[in-house]
Amino acid sequence: MDDTTDVTDGADEPGWDVDPQDEIAPAVEMAGAQLRAWREDAGLSVAEFARLIGYSEDLVRKVERGARIPRPEFLDKADRTLKASGRITAMKKVMAEARYPKKVRKLAKIEAQAVQFEMYDNHNIHGLLQTEEYARALIETRRPAYSPDEVERMVGGRMARHSIFDRSPAPELSFVQEEVTLRRPIGGRMVLRRQLERLLEVAQLRNVEIQVMPTLHEGHAGMGGVIEVLKFGDGKAVGRSDGAFSGRPVSDPKQLRILELRYGIIRGQALSPRESLAFIEQVLGET
Structure with a gap:
């Protein structure tokens, strides 16, 4: 989908609708109010401004009243048209975060x-x-x-989470992947190859360990499904598992101990990090 679709194309307007109950709504409303002030200071009507930046009047009105999150291209065009010297494009970071689904944020x-x-x-x-x-x-x-717009929002939110690898001090990250996840060609063979290369790249980080659970193992402690445990600097933690506590997030120490026990056993049953890297390289060679 082209984010800069001209209004004459008759395509869906670019941008993301805002849920008034969402916590990001005030930030989007403020951005819209600032855009309106810039436009009015320039002596432009909504119709004139919309024509200059190549979007419809309806979209401009929605953005200005905070009902639509503007895409980066919209802000870039607005900045150039209103001669804002980068002060409108500076909104892109906040607007980019606002467009991610609430649960992702x-x-x-x-x-x-x-x-x-x-x-x-x-x-x-x-x-x-x-x-x-x-x-x-x-x-x-x-x-x-999902609609194309929803897909882009979800992908953008998922990629934004990758900033975890740039944190300092770096967190300790441990992943155990079932062998099948390395072989299922999601998106096709070349997409899978680049994904496997990414795993090998990330595994080189000193704070990251990736292990593989071979399919040939007769059974292991993760047969109940996904397990995730996050621990914090104050000693607290939160965890979730498909196979425990109805899949709900838990923070009770007794429940967390069960998840940590299972995860510890899974790590012990999986290939070691060194063996896992060799295994991923082997799968890459076969893909």
Whole structure:
């Protein structure tokens, strides 16, 4: 989908609708008010401004009243047209964060505070390890299908979470992936190859350990499904598992101990990090 679709194309207007109940609504409203002030100071009507930047009057009105999150291209054009010297384009960072789904923003905040991650995945490569093209192909498999706009929002949110690898001090990250996740060609063979290359790249980081659970293992402690445990600097933690506590997030120490016990056993049953890297390289060579 072209984010800069001209209004004469008759295509869907670019941007993301805002839920008035969402916590990001005030920030979007403020951005819209600032855009309106810039436009009025320039002596332009909504119709004139819309024509100059190549979008419809309806879209401009929605952005100005905070009902639509403007795309980066909209802000760039507005900045040039209104001669704002970068003060409108400076809104792009906040607007980019605002467009991510609410649950993604919440997850990103939690991950930003965690100092230790323990993740076991049995169907797909974990989101923090996914390439953009793998994430897009995976999200597009969901049924009922998401709209193109929803797909882009989800992919953008998932990629933004990758900033975890740039944190300082760096958190400790441990991943255990089922062998099948390395072989299922989500998005096709080349997408999978680049995904496997990404795993090998991330595994070189000193704070990251990736292990593989071979399919030939008769059974292991992760047969109940996904396990995720995040630990924080104050000693608290939160965890979740498909196979425990109805899949709900838990923070009670007794419940967390069960998840940590299972994860510890899974790590012990999986290939070692060194063996896992060799295994991933082997799969890459066969793909």
